[in-house]
Amino acid sequence: xxxxxxxxxxxxxxxxxxxxxxxxxxxxxxxxxxxxxxxxxxxxxxxxxxxxxxxxxxxxxxxxxxxxxxxxxxxxxxxxxxxxxxxxxxxxxxxxxxxxxxxxxxxxxxxxxxxxxxxxxxxxxxxxxxxxxxxxxxxxxxxxxxxxxxxxxxxxxxx
Numbered sequence: 618x619x620x621x622x623x624x625x626x627x628x629x630x631x632x633x634x635x636x637x638x639x640x641x642x643x644x645x646x647x648x649x650x651x652x653x654x655x656x657x658x659x660x661x662x663x664x665x666x667x668x669x670x671x672x673x674x675x676x677x678x679x680x681x682x683x684x685x686x687x688x689x690x691x692x693x694x695x696x697x698x699x700x701x702x703x704x705x706x707x708x709x710x711x712x713x714x715x716x717x718x719x720x721x722x723x724x725x726x727x728x729x730x731x732x733x734x735x736x737x738x739x740x741x742x743x744x745x746x747x748x749x750x751x752x753x754x755x756x757x758x759x760x761x762x763x764x765x766x767x768x769x770x771x772x773x774x775x776x
Contacts, residue, residue, distance in 0.1 A: 622700060625659045629669040630684060633692045638710040639760060640702065645715060652676070667696075690767075697771045704764040708742055708751065716746025726750050 624644040626634040634646035645664065647655050652673050659666040659678055666681040668674050674683035682699070684692050696702050709718055721743045723735050730741070730750050742751040
């Protein structure tokens with residue numbers, strides 16, 4: 618099995634970077650990085666460059682992707698269709714900093730997450746890099762629905 622792709626997204630693709638992280642993809646977001654530095658980092662770290670800049674994509678390493686649309690759903694759809702991405706690895710990356718998520722006991726999050734979340738959920742995650750806490754609350758239903766719709770549009774069976 619080939620390794621999951623890793624990405625570097627330029628400053629025009631912050632929302633896409635966040636959603637790729639939700640899908641479980643290691644995605645660095647470079648909001649203010651010079652083009653040459655992004656290209657170098659992509660090459661050094663074996664990352665696929667994602668950019669809305671057609672010229673930058675053409676200058677990038679083989680496999681750089683020119684993300685054609687400004688619409689997030691179309692951007693995700695393009696990557697799912699062209700690269701075969703899926704949401705298999707969900708809840709493995711921090712949506713804020715891209716750090717890895719670790720499963721943690723709810724007792725370690727007392728005073729960190731709302732009491733209602735602690736009372737109604739058993740599965741919690743914490744970012745090993747920034748410490749942000751996650752759980753599959755009511756928002757997760759909407760996230761899952763959006764991911765299932767992406768899979769269906771790509772001709773795959775949603776979970």
